[in-house]
Amino acid sequence: MRNRTLLNGFMFISTMLMINNSFAETVSLEYKGFYDRLKQVNKQNFPLVELAFSVPMTPDCMIKSGSITTEKEQYPLTYTKQQRIFIPYDAQLKSDRALVNIHVIGDASKCAIAMQVRAKEAKxxxxxxELLALTADMNRLLDxxxxxxxxxxxxxxxxxxxxxxxxxxxxxxxxxxxxxxxxxxxxxxxxxxxxxxxxxxxxxxxxxxxxxxxxxx
Structure with missing residues (x-):
């Protein structure tokens, strides 16, 4: 895992969960890593901001499909055309050692998942x-x-x-x-x-x- 800070939107305060499978088109990541970050957000009330996960839109990282799986169950992974992925906050999934599976078209070794703080609703x-309230909420969440x-x-x-x-x-x-x-x-x-x-x-x-x-x- 590495931390990276950039000056423009997509990768702000982003934690990159690097994918090490060099040739596979399917990437599986432990749900626990997502849950632990979502738990930090859910412990407090942040009315204006949220934590978003996404896959960069590059030729090697185009999402084909996705799922969340345990030993006994499989659930669809919801994502947008901008490749934002929606991870549920579910203690049972953590207990069941769930995996987040992302199927990509391209070279999965060049993919990553970005974590970003952003406004819940852009206006x-x-x-x-309103701007000062938004920056204050972002600072609290980042802390x-x-x-x-x-x-x-x-x-x-x-x-x-x-x-x-x-x-x-x-x-x-x-x-x-x-x-x-x-x-x-x-x-x-x-x-x-x-x-x-x-x-x-x-x-x-x-x-x-x-x-x-x-x-x-």
Missing amino acids: QSYTQT GLQGFPMKYFRNPINGLTFEFDKMQNDNEKVKLVIDNVESMVSETYPLTLEKINQLQQISFSQKPDIVSPLVTK
Whole structure:
């Protein structure tokens, strides 16, 4: 397992669960690893943010199908066209030593599963109060994932990143309005905490697909 921090959306504060099976098209991971992370989130109330798992959309990592299996049962694995996978929070699955199986088209050794903190529901416009509440919730969740005493060595997030769905964005640009001042942004827009503290309202011509933490060194 390795930790990696990037400056734009998809892999923010992401824990990569590397797949070591060099040639197999089916990857099986212990459910316990997912459960332990979800448990940290479920121990507290986070009304604005959630923990999301996904498989990067690369030629070697296109999901064909998936399942969650125990010795006696098999359940379908739900995932989206963006390859976000939905893992249930179920103590029985942990007790039964369940496996999360992902069947990919390509070279499974080049695949990974990313864990990301993101907003539960992206909005097309935000007030400053809403943005600050979102960053506060993200910081609290990240502190819980770090655990004691590592949370005291983690820098607070530096703002938010807004990502837009390329398939909805034919012109590859999105109109941004901050306090009646218009500009154009591309697929990813980083909004620093400094800018958040200076604005009153922000809106986009297209609702963001993902809102996640902005982290800089």
